[in-house]
Amino acid sequence: MELIGLQWGQILALVGAALAVILSGIGSSKGVGLAGQTAAGVATENPEVAGKLLILQLLPATQGIYGFLVGVIVLINTGVLAGQMVDVSVTQGLLLVVGCLPVGVIGWYSAVKQAQVAASGMLLTGQRPDMSGRAITMTVMVETYAVFALLVSFLIVNSVMG
C-alpha cells in the first residue's frame, strides 16, 4: 500500500482509526495505572485479597479494547488490512472520524472515572473482603457508558462504507 497519494477521505479514515485507539488507550492506560497503584498499596496491607483486586484493576482496561476494536473495524472496512485501501470520499472520511469519537472520548473519560471507583472499591475490599462483589458492581456501573459508546461508534463506522 502506498502512503503518498492518499485521498483526503482515506487520510480522514486513518485519523479516525487512530483517534479511537489513541484516546481510549490513554484513558485505559491512566485507569489501569491508577488502579494498579492502589491495588499494590492495598495488597501490602492485606495480601489475601490480591486476586479480587486484580479483577478490579482489569475493569478499566476494557475501554482501550473497545477503541482498538472500532479502530480495526475502520481499517477492515477501508481495506487497509487487506492491503489495498478502497476509495473513501471526504464525507465518508468525516463520518468515520465522527463515528470514532464516542468510543474515543467516552472511552477516555469513563476509563479514568471507572479507575477511581475501582480504586475506592479496592480500599473497601481491603477492609471488608466480603464486599468485593459490591465493589465490582459499583465499578461496572461506569462501564455502561463505554459499552454504549462502543455500540454507537460501531453502528456509525459499520454503516459508512456500505
Add this chain to the structure above:
Amino acid sequence: MAIVEMQRLTLLALKSDRKKLLSALQAMGCVEVTEAPDEVQEYAAQAAPAHHAQHLTDIRWALQKLAKYDTDPKPIFGTFPEIDHERAQDVLARSQDVLGLIRRLEAIERRRGELLADEVRVRAAKDALEPWRGLEVSMRDLTSLKTTDQFLGALPARNLPSVLDALHGQPVTITQVGQDRDRALVHVAAHKSDVEAVRQALSAHDFTRETPADIEDRTPAQAIAAHEARLAQVEAERGALDEETATLAQAIRDMKVLHDLFELEQKQAVAMQRSAETDQAFLLRGWVPKRAGAAVRQQLLNLSPSAMVALQEPQEDENPSVQLQNGPFVGSFEPVVEGFSLPDYRSVDPTALMAPFYATLFGMMLSDAGYGLLMAIAIPIYIKVKKIKMDYSRMLRLLMYGGLATIIWGIAFNTVFGFNPVPQITSWFPFDPVNRPLEVMVLCMGVGVLHLFAGLGMAAYMNIKRGDPLAVLGDQVGWALLLVGLGLMLLPDTQRIGQILALVGAGLILLLTKRGERNPIKRIFGGLGALYGISSWVSDILSYMRLFGMGLATGVIGMVFNQLIGMVWAGGIFAKAVAVVLFVFSHLFNLGINALGAYVHASRLQYIEFFGKFFEDGGKPFRPLDMKTRYVSIQSAKAQ
C-alpha cells in the same frame, strides 16, 4: 430450594457439661450461637476468649514468614490437607514446643533486623574510607614533628597543579593519596617556618582540612579490611539464620494444626461468651435449621440428660440468620446472590429464577461457541482432577454453565473462535451482529423485557404470599399491562388493543400506587409521580443493549485476531508454527478478558435491573459454630 427455615434453639444445662456440649455442637456444625436474651444480661458469662488470640496472631505471623518454605498447595478451592485426630492431639500436647519455635523465629527476625542495621552502618563507614585507601599511615603517625607540620585535606582536583606551581621551591611536599569524585585528597607536609604561607596558598585554592574518620591507629586500608571482615561475618551469621529458619520450617504443618486447634477453641470460647451463666448452670441460644433441629436436640440430651433443650419457631420480631439451599445447578449461582446481599429471611430466594437468566446473559455476552466449549470441557475436568468439594466449586460450576449457554449463543451469533462457520439457515438465523445489527438489538431488548418481567412476577408472587392483592394489581399487573400495551402500540396491527391495555395499566397505577391514601387528589398525584417511573423502565430495558456490545466485542476481537494471524500463517512452516502459538494465546486472552466482562455485566444486570424489581435484601448470613478452619481440616474423633 429456598431460604432454609430456622428454629430458635434454647439450651439450659449444667455448667459441668458445657465443654462437652459445645464440642458436640461444634462437631455438628449446624447451630449458630447468638447473644443471650436481654433478661439474663446480668448473668453474662465471664469467660475471656482472648487467651488464644495472641497465639493465633503469632502463628499466622510465623507462617507468613515461613511462607516460602511452605510446600502445601494453596487452598483456593477448599482442598485442605486432612489431619487425623491422633495427630492433632499429638500437636496439642507439644503446643509449648511449637510456640517455642515461633518464639525462636521471632528472635531470629529480631537478630536479622540488628544485622541489617549493622550492615548499613559498617557499609557507610567503609564507603567513606574508600577514597583514603592510598594513605599508608595511621592518624597517630600524622602528628606534628619537631620541624614539620603535616595534615590531610581535600581540594578540587583541577586546582592541584596550580597549587603545586604556587608552592614550587618552598619547603613543602604535597602528595595526592586518593580521589573522591572530583576532589583530590592530599597529604601536606610543610616546614614549620613556612606553614602559614602554605596554608594561605592552599585555602586560596579551596583547600579544606579533612581526615578519615574512626581509624585511630590503623591505616585506612587496615580499617577497611576490618569493616570487610565484619560484613563477611554479618553475611555468615545471616546464612546461619537462614539455615535455622529452614529447619524451623519443618514445623510448618505443626504450626498450622496448632493454629486451627486454637481457632476451634477460640470459636467455642466466643460461643461461651455469648451464653449466660450462674454458678451451676448456663443458658445458650442460637439458630438451627428446622430439618436438623430434632436431631441436634436428641444428641444434646444424650450427652447431658439433665439438660433442657427447647426448639421454637422464630417470633415475628426476630430476624433469623439466612442460609440458602438449592440443588447442584441452582446452587452454583448462589455466589452471585451472596455477592450482592442475602435476601431477607421472610422474602424469597431469587437464585432459582435467576440461574437460567444468568447463564443466558453470560452466554450472550461471551457469545463464542468455541470459548463456551472450552469452558464446558475444561472446568469439569479441573474440578475432577483437583477433587474440589461441592461447596467450594460453586463459582467454577457457574462458569461451566455459563460456558454451556455460551455454546448455544455462540452458534446463534455464528462465532466459533472468531470464525463464522454456521451457514445461514433462515433469513435471520444465525444472527449477524456486524451486518444486521438491528435484529440483534431487538433480541437483546426482548431478553431484557423477559428478565424484567420475571422480576415483576417474583414481586407479584411475594405480594400474593403476603395476601396483598391490591399491591399486585397496582405495582405489578398495572406496569405489565402498560408496558405490553406500549409495546403493542408500536406495531400497526395491534395498535388498538395496545392502546387499551396501556390505558388500563396506567389507570391501575394511577389509582392503586398510593393505596393507603384516603384523599383522592393526593392519591391521583401520587399515582402520577409513580407513572414517571416509566423512564426508569426505559433505561432498564436499554441497559440490556450491553449484551449486544459485549457480544460484539468478543466476536470482532476474535475475528481481528484471526485476520492478523492469517497474515502470519501465509508464511513458511516456521511462520505457521508461530501462528498456531499466537492463535492459542490471543484467543485465551480474548476468552479471559471477555469472560470477566460477561461475569461482571451479567451480575450487574441481576443486581440493578432484575433485583431492583423485587429483591428485599438484608439477610444476615448463617454462621454456625463449626469445624471450619484456616489451614487444615481436622477430623474429629467421632468421624473416624
